Amino acid sequence: MLSDGSYIIAVSVLALIALGTRLSGAFLMAWVTPTPRIEKFLQGMSVSVIAALVASALVTADLKSFAATGSAIFIAALSRSVIWAMIAGMIVAAAYPQIF
Amino acid sequence: MVRNPQNVTLSAAGVARGMTRLLPICLFVVPFGIAFGIAATEGGIGPLQATAMSGLVFTATAQFAALDFLNDPVAFFSLGLVALALSGRHLIMGAALAQWINRLPPGKRFLTLMFLSDANFADTQTLLQRGDTDLGPLLGGGLMLWITWVASTGIGAFGGDLLINTEAFGFGVVMLCFFAATAFGMVRSTPSLVLPVFVAIGVSAATLPYLPNGWNIILAALLGGGVAAQCHAE
Numbered sequence: 030m031l032s033d034g035s036y037i038i039a040v041s042v043l044a045l046i047a048l049g050t051r052l053s054g055a056f057l058m059a060w061v062t063p064t065p066r067i068e069k070f071l072q073g074m075s076v077s078v079i080a081a082l083v084a085s086a087l088v089t090a091d092l093k094s095f096a097a098t099g100s101a102i103f104i105a106a107l108s109r110s111v112i113w114a115m116i117a118g119m120i121v122a123a124a125y126p127q128i129f
Numbered sequence: 130m131v132r133n134p135q136n137v138t139l140s141a142a143g144v145a146r147g148m149t150r151l152l153p154i155c156l157f158v159v160p161f162g163i164a165f166g167i168a169a170t171e172g173g174i175g176p177l178q179a180t181a182m183s184g185l186v187f188t189a190t191a192q193f194a195a196l197d198f199l200n201d202p203v204a205f206f207s208l209g210l211v212a213l214a215l216s217g218r219h220l221i222m223g224a225a226l227a228q229w230i231n232r233l234p235p236g237k238r239f240l241t242l243m244f245l246s247d248a249n250f251a252d253t254q255t256l257l258q259r260g261d262t263d264l265g266p267l268l269g270g271g272l273m274l275w276i277t278w279v280a281s282t283g284i285g286a287f288g289g290d291l292l293i294n295t296e297a298f299g300f301g302v303v304m305l306c307f308f309a310a311t312a313f314g315m316v317r318s319t320p321s322l323v324l325p326v327f328v329a330i331g332v333s334a335a336t337l338p339y340l341p342n343g344w345n346i347i348l349a350a351l352l353g354g355g356v357a358a359q360c361h362a363e
Contacts, residue, residue: 035203044185046212051245054223055230073357074350075225076322077329079312081349084330101306111310118306
């Protein structure tokens with residue numbers, strides 16, 4: 030069980046950390062003079078955080094998720110559309126258990 | 130990516146566009162929100178409190194992880210560290226968006242950042258790389274995600290004993306496909322990002338067993354950025 034007092038403190042901690050991390054990235058960058066090198070760093074970070082989320086999830090994922098993600102990338106390469114890529118991934122994920 | 134973007138705006142039309150763009154993603158957020166609502170109430174948190182938590186925290190991973198800590202006596206310090214690791218990537222996304230965000234007036238800046246999340250960040254990357262300077266879609270996508278997350282938590286928390294199997298809805302897979310296709314699109318438009326992406330993939334996968342959940346992504350993002358900056362220097 031959780032008392033009302035503990036709930037309020039716990040949710041305040043979570044909410045402040047969530048809001049703090051959301052605000053502070055842009056806030057801190059206000060003091061940094063952008064150079065081409067820093068822009069490259071930020072651009073590299075943008076794509077890396079997305080790629081790292083995918084890789085981190087795939088480490089513990091099943092073959093179905095690998096097949097779906099692979100097909101999504103394949104369709105993204107062909108169609109240049111993220112929506113078609115998602116639809117392809119879903120179809121593969123749904124069909125996978127029927128085939129294997 | 131445009132250097133020194135001028136005339137950065139936050140248009141209502143852009144907000145509406147962002148809400149529509151993320152609608153398909155949001156459909157897959159629903160079962161997850163319901164699952165969180167059920168898990169939270171089963172863990173002894175009131176339905177209203179669970180829904181308020183989703184509204185105030187708006188970070189699915191941190192909220193699910195926090196459930197393990199929400200029993201008296203609460204280990205507040207550990208709870209804080211876990212939350213920091215799982216929402217630390219917002220800091221990175223905020224820094225990456227800074228050259229656009231910081232051109233908005235403070236109020237609009239605050240409003241937009243409040244709703245920053247993985248999916249609207251990824252979606253907006255595609256638009257910004259194309260040269261767009263309207264941050265409306267970032268805010269709109271975030272609002273749509275927030276509304277969906279809060280509403281679906283409420284359904285789970287108040288609706289009670291529905292049997293929900295989140296795996297069956299394939300939320301994880303759809304999110305993965307969306308992120309993978311977005312990252313692929315970013316690399317295609319900027320081929321110099323190939324190496325940073327592979328470094329990030331390698332680092333996050335290799336350090337996952339050794340680093341607490343969330344830190345592997347932060348480390349991977351920092352190293353990916355470092356490699357991108359280094360490649361530029363050479």
